[in-house]
Amino acid sequence: MTSLIYLSDLAGDPDLHQSLQGGAISIGNFDGVHLGHRALLDRVRQHAERVGGKAIAIVMDPHPASVLRPHGAPPKLTTLPRRAELMSELGIDHLLVCEATREFLNQTAEEFFQRLIVEQLSGKAIIEGPNFFFGRDRAGNTTRLKELADERQIDVEIVVPSVRDERLVSSSRVREAIASGDLPLANQMLGSRYCLTGTVTTGEQRGRTLGFPTANLSGVETLIPENGVYAALASWEGTVDGTCHPAAVHIGPNPTFDERQETKIEAHLLDYDGDLYGKMLTLTLVSQVRGVQKFADASALKQQLQIDLQTVRETVSSLPSQP
Numbered sequence: 001m002t003s004l005i006y007l008s009d010l011a012g013d014p015d016l017h018q019s020l021q022g023g024a025i026s027i028g029n030f031d032g033v034h035l036g037h038r039a040l041l042d043r044v045r046q047h048a049e050r051v052g053g054k055a056i057a058i059v060m061d062p063h064p065a066s067v068l069r070p071h072g073a074p075p076k077l078t079t080l081p082r083r084a085e086l087m088s089e090l091g092i093d094h095l096l097v098c099e100a101t102r103e104f105l106n107q108t109a110e111e112f113f114q115r116l117i118v119e120q121l122s123g124k125a126i127i128e129g130p131n132f133f134f135g136r137d138r139a140g141n142t143t144r145l146k147e148l149a150d151e152r153q154i155d156v157e158i159v160v161p162s163v164r165d166e167r168l169v170s171s172s173r174v175r176e177a178i179a180s181g182d183l184p185l186a187n188q189m190l191g192s193r194y195c196l197t198g199t200v201t202t203g204e205q206r207g208r209t210l211g212f213p214t215a216n217l218s219g220v221e222t223l224i225p226e227n228g229v230y231a232a233l234a235s236w237e238g239t240v241d242g243t244c245h246p247a248a249v250h251i252g253p254n255p256t257f258d259e260r261q262e263t264k265i266e267a268h269l270l271d272y273d274g275d276l277y278g279k280m281l282t283l284t285l286v287s288q289v290r291g292v293q294k295f296a297d298a299s300a301l302k303q304q305l306q307i308d309l310q311t312v313r314e315t316v317s318s319l320p321s322q323p
């Protein structure tokens with residue numbers, strides 16, 4: 001398991017602080033933990049084995065852009081715990097979070113390198129992509145990184161970025177794909193399936209009267225795909241053996257009932273009957289089934305829902321383990 005650690009907590013835990021010394025490090029945002037991040041983190045793990053230290057990914061939180069510019073940060077693809085979960089599969093030992101205060105972000109490239117990499121972590125190897133910048137005004141680049149590291153006998157590897165359709169894989173490309181409802185493309189660039197997690201709250205209690213109860217998700221912290229109906233897998237804490245239920249997910253308003261304003265995220269779980277209120281539900285999105293429509297009445301909507309459920313069942317039954 002990748003442990004999620006705050007830099008500020010290391011002072012109170014000398015043993016943990018000690019165990020982080022002399023590792024292989026990568027600094028980034030790692031939002032989504034996409035294919036490019038995966039290739040880079042794989043090298044971090046290999047360098048950690050070579051130098052006999054921990055594999056450490058470092059992120060800044062909140063996103064520096066949101067500290068430096070109001071509304072500057074893009075919507076997140078992954079929460080920090082989800083990033084740590086995805087990094088576990090890649091053999092990363094620690095996800096270290098630096099609080100992105102103005103003071104922290106105001107450090108020069110040299111101060112940042114000296115304090116964090118040298119003094120706090122005694123890093124032995126640093127692994128980055130070619131578009132890595134660090135320090136105030138993003139003044140430090142990979143050339144400067146190599147100079148600073150050379151002076152202290154720290155190894156540096158610059159990893160070749162991952163490409164898809166002759167373009168770099170990036171968190172912003174994944175965001176574009178999700179925002180336009182293209183989950184298969186997003187999932188391929190992620191190397192895992194995109195998830196929405198939230199708490200099940202009460203809705204209009206109309207679903208059960210239609211014969212299709214829907215768990216309504218609130219408190220979702222990550223990017224919400226464009227309005228539509230999606231095939232998904234639903235799971236929650238306490239799901240037996242991590243079993244997932246196929247689910248038909250509706251994202252958007254309910255125009256059939258003249259609710260045109262509110263964007264809801266609701267899921268009807270196939271082959272399930274139980275109480276989900278208050279649970280943290282995760283919807284792993286597979287593909288879009290159709291757009292949101294206004295139906296003439298509840299019975300026309302119900303007819304369409306039968307068709308949607310069949311589509312979801314077929315989509316989910318033939319799903320490979322990787323996207």
Ligand SMILES: Cc1cc2nc3c(=O)[nH]c(=O)nc-3n(C[C@H](O)[C@H](O)[C@H](O)COP(=O)(O)O)c2cc1C
Binds near residue numbers: 216248253
């Ligand atoms: C798979 C699925 C597809 C749906 N598609 C539509 C739709 O196209 N148009 C619409 O007005 N409502 C749609 N709904 C939403 C229903 O209107 C909604 O589930 C119902 O109003 C229950 O709301 P409640 O959970 O607040 O009780 C869909 C729901 C599901 C589960």
Ligand SMILES: Nc1ncnc2c1ncn2[C@@H]1O[C@H](COP(=O)(O)OP(=O)(O)O)[C@@H](O)[C@H]1O
Binds near residue numbers: 200213216276277
């Ligand atoms: N197959 C199912 N899929 C989704 N929710 C279900 C299912 N079976 C039972 N439920 C329960 O029913 C609730 C949804 O019923 P619904 O009438 O749509 O009420 P609400 O409007 O409060 O969401 C869910 O929150 C969950 O507790």
